[in-house]
Amino acid sequence: MYRYDEFDHDYVRARVSEFRDQTQRRIDGALTEDEYKPLRLQNGLYLQLHAYMLRVAVPYGTLNSRQMRTLAMIAERWDEGYGHFTTRQNIQYNWTKLTDVGDILDALADVEMHAIQTSGNCIRNVTADHFAGAAADEIEDPRPTAELVRQWSTAHPEFAFLPRKFKIAVTGSPNDRAVTKAHDIGLRMLRNDAGEPGYEVIVGGGLGRTPMIGKVIRDFLPKDDLLPYLEAILRVYNLHGRRDNKYKARIKILVHETGIDDMRAQVEAEFDRQMREEGGPLVAPDPVQVAKITAYFAPPAFEVLPDASTTLETAMANDAALAAWVGNNTSEHRTPGYAIVTVAIKGTGEAPGDATTAQMRVLADMGEKYSHDELRISHEQNVVLPHVRKDDLPAVFSALRKAGLATANAGLITDIIACPGLDYCALATARSIPVAQDLSRRFAAPERAKAIGNFTIKISGCINACGHHHVGHVGILGLEKSGIENYQITLGGDHTETMAVGERAGPGISAEEVGPAIERLVDAYLDTRADENERFIDTYRRIGAEPFKEALYAA
Amino acid sequence: MPLITDTGFAPDDAITLTPLDALPEAGEGVALDLPLDADTEAVAAYFNRLDLIVIPFPNFGDGRGFSLAKRLRSLGYRGRLRATGHLIPDQYAFARFCGFDEVQITDEQAERQPENQWTSATRALPPFLRRRVSGWV
Ligand code: HEM
Ligand code: SF4
Numbered sequence: 001m002y003r004y005d006e007f008d009h010d011y012v013r014a015r016v017s018e019f020r021d022q023t024q025r026r027i028d029g030a031l032t033e034d035e036y037k038p039l040r041l042q043n044g045l046y047l048q049l050h051a052y053m054l055r056v057a058v059p060y061g062t063l064n065s066r067q068m069r070t071l072a073m074i075a076e077r078w079d080e081g082y083g084h085f086t087t088r089q090n091i092q093y094n095w096t097k098l099t100d101v102g103d104i105l106d107a108l109a110d111v112e113m114h115a116i117q118t119s120g121n122c123i124r125n126v127t128a129d130h131f132a133g134a135a136a137d138e139i140e141d142p143r144p145t146a147e148l149v150r151q152w153s154t155a156h157p158e159f160a161f162l163p164r165k166f167k168i169a170v171t172g173s174p175n176d177r178a179v180t181k182a183h184d185i186g187l188r189m190l191r192n193d194a195g196e197p198g199y200e201v202i203v204g205g206g207l208g209r210t211p212m213i214g215k216v217i218r219d220f221l222p223k224d225d226l227l228p229y230l231e232a233i234l235r236v237y238n239l240h241g242r243r244d245n246k247y248k249a250r251i252k253i254l255v256h257e258t259g260i261d262d263m264r265a266q267v268e269a270e271f272d273r274q275m276r277e278e279g280g281p282l283v284a285p286d287p288v289q290v291a292k293i294t295a296y297f298a299p300p301a302f303e304v305l306p307d308a309s310t311t312l313e314t315a316m317a318n319d320a321a322l323a324a325w326v327g328n329n330t331s332e333h334r335t336p337g338y339a340i341v342t343v344a345i346k347g348t349g350e351a352p353g354d355a356t357t358a359q360m361r362v363l364a365d366m367g368e369k370y371s372h373d374e375l376r377i378s379h380e381q382n383v384v385l386p387h388v389r390k391d392d393l394p395a396v397f398s399a400l401r402k403a404g405l406a407t408a409n410a411g412l413i414t415d416i417i418a419c420p421g422l423d424y425c426a427l428a429t430a431r432s433i434p435v436a437q438d439l440s441r442r443f444a445a446p447e448r449a450k451a452i453g454n455f456t457i458k459i460s461g462c463i464n465a466c467g468h469h470h471v472g473h474v475g476i477l478g479l480e481k482s483g484i485e486n487y488q489i490t491l492g493g494d495h496t497e498t499m500a501v502g503e504r505a506g507p508g509i510s511a512e513e514v515g516p517a518i519e520r521l522v523d524a525y526l527d528t529r530a531d532e533n534e535r536f537i538d539t540y541r542r543i544g545a546e547p548f549k550e551a552l553y554a555a
Numbered sequence: 556m557p558l559i560t561d562t563g564f565a566p567d568d569a570i571t572l573t574p575l576d577a578l579p580e581a582g583e584g585v586a587l588d589l590p591l592d593a594d595t596e597a598v599a600a601y602f603n604r605l606d607l608i609v610i611p612f613p614n615f616g617d618g619r620g621f622s623l624a625k626r627l628r629s630l631g632y633r634g635r636l637r638a639t640g641h642l643i644p645d646q647y648a649f650a651r652f653c654g655f656d657e658v659q660i661t662d663e664q665a666e667r668q669p670e671n672q673w674t675s676a677t678r679a680l681p682p683f684l685r686r687r688v689s690g691w692v
Binding site: 005007008010011014018022025029030031034035038039121151152154155156157158159160161162235238239243270273274277282283286289 | 591615616617618619621622623625626629630643645646648649650651652653667668672677679681682683684685686687
């Protein structure tokens with residue numbers, strides 16, 4: 001895992017005292033509210049419905065047990081005993097007091113964490129595949145790239161006042177778990193015909209009120225050219241992105257209005273200009289630095305084990321719950337005898353992504369004891385233990401079960417993504433958490449969920465789409481109609497490498513109708529699927545939306 | 556309208572600015588008023604006749620000027636670069652790293668944000684560049 005160098009340490013500390021000073025200048029009146037706001041946001045502090053919210057960065061979703069314990073401590077000491085893991089692989093505290101912020105930031109700095117650039121019109125926390133460095137299908141670990149991008153983008157003097165926020169995601173696997181096509185820039189690691197490593201660069205994806213699937217701007221970018229190329233994209237965006245309307249300010253709109261070919265020409269010209277600069281581009285990658293970063297992500301010392309574990313097999317034979325959990329919540333590790341564990345942070349009837357102090361401590365213990373001191377936050381609002389010996393799975397399961405963290409629903413219909421919605425968010429038009437809770441109770445029976453198979457439901461409490469509803473197999477968007485919550489259903493979305501934006505099924509329905517309507521939809525799917533292996537999304541693609549619309553509105 | 560450099564405030568030099576469309580006819584030692592949407596490649600042909608380029612910041616949240624400065628430097632402009640309008644002390648270092656030599660603000664703002672706030676604002680290089688400069692990398 002990455003460890004801070006002296007520059008990171010210095011910077012994070014200096015930034016805390018700088019923020020204390022900025023807050024003081026706001027109080028003195030030297031800074032107007034307008035001038036202070038972006039500074040506050042770039043330090044992760046939002047004003048929400050009931051209190052301030054602090055958004056803490058978990059760079060590319062990777063953290064160690066000590067850091068997880070600090071997150072637990074912050075929840076206990078300065079919040080209401082829980083934190084919310086988000087689709088951006090971050091954690092948010094919903095009840096932060098302004099007077100505590102400096103102390104919280106200091107506590108974070110003690111364990112090499114911060115809240116820098118988790119908000120504001122700047123390059124945000126970089127996200128990556130949560131199975132990085134563990135997945136069997138991975139070409140290359142995306143985290144050294146994500147870390148390089150983090151270093152480059154931190155306090156970047158040119159790009160702190162962009163037209164709008166800017167999100168970059170990286171995947172090292174052809175199976176895209178990082179939703180790269182819904183980011184301002186998505187990077188897919190690959191090799192060209194000569195076997196050289198590089199990236200496919202995708203630009204202009206995004207959700208929100210105008211969902212767009214990112215377009216390929218460069219099909220092969222040699223690895224060494226990454227930073228100058230990113231710099232070129234950002235410069236074109238900073239100069240030409242729209243600033244007249246905040247709803248049209250994301251790069252996706254610029255790409256859409258300019259056209260990808262024209263955009264590509266401008267970016268390539270900017271890139272060439274830098275490459276011609278005297279002494280080469282300022283941000284040319286330094287091989288020594290790159291090697292140093294890469295070394296931090298060297299695989300842990302895995303044991304040489306047979307792939308099958310007799311300990312596990314015996315235990316599973318005697319414990320159906322364990323077998324179900326292993327079958328569903330573990331993924332293939334690249335090392336024989338190991339597995340990747342997905343810990344569901346969404347038990348039946350719980351708010352997706354909310355973890356209590358006690359749960360965070362159990363997760364930290366599990367990471368330390370069984371996963372080479374590593375944990376991941378996934379954009380699905382779950383926590384991942386990336387490197388667990390199969391022999392240890394029974395012990396991990398039993399400890400998680402005691403903490404209420406052993407729901408066997410990864411990838412199933414109750415593995416719901418939901419944004420905070422009207423329970424917390426100042427922009428919300430409807431609640432999303434209660435809808436998620438209701439659905440999670442309706443589909444709680446494990447056999448039924450298992451029979452339905454892979455099925456994603458994603459819920460947002462307003463058009464901003466923080467809950468990724470556009471790319472859910474079923475998306476639920478909470479709106480408001482004459483003071484009453486009204487939910488619009490979309491069908492056929494897909495967040496993976498075959499990304500698709502869901503289609504609106506028809507008129508919105510009331511909160512109480514959502515659960516029954518989704519149940520009818522699921523029944524219609526079970527009745528029409530070709531066989532057990534045909535997922536809902538496949539059936540939808542085969543037979544179209546009509547039968548599902550009928551089912552939704554049958555009542 | 557004080558001018559701000561690394562040593563602090565200096566009085567306004569009240570220099571006469573040449574608008575972009577008058578550039579072809581202007582002589583030597585020109586101080587150019589460069590609009591944010593200017594075609595920088597076209598301006599590059601005149602670099603050797605320019606002493607100063609002034610880039611406006613209509614609002615401190617509008618960061619176009621930073622990229623424009625970087626592009627001018629990347630095109631080889633070596634003369635003086637000034638940011639004028641609304642920048643706050645917290646952006647001074649950003650402006651310097653993007654290639655500006657000085658910042659000019661309004662009297663009203665200078666009253667609210669006096670010299671000491673500009674001189675005490677961070678001047679530290681961003682960590683990425685500090686690594687590079689220190690030879691760490
Ligand atoms: C509670 C306070 C929050 C506020 C005020 C907020 C605000 C916004 C806004 C205004 C947008 C639309 C941006 C645009 O289209 O230009 C957006 C998008 C988004 N936010 Fe949030 N958000 C909040 C919480 C969250 C949470 C909790 C998550 C993670 C679960 C999140 C993740 C995202 C994502 C993934 C998008 C859509 C992707 C995109 O940027 O296009 N946000 N948010
Ligand atoms: S989607 Fe809307 S309601 Fe949900 S968190 Fe984002 S801004 Fe708030």
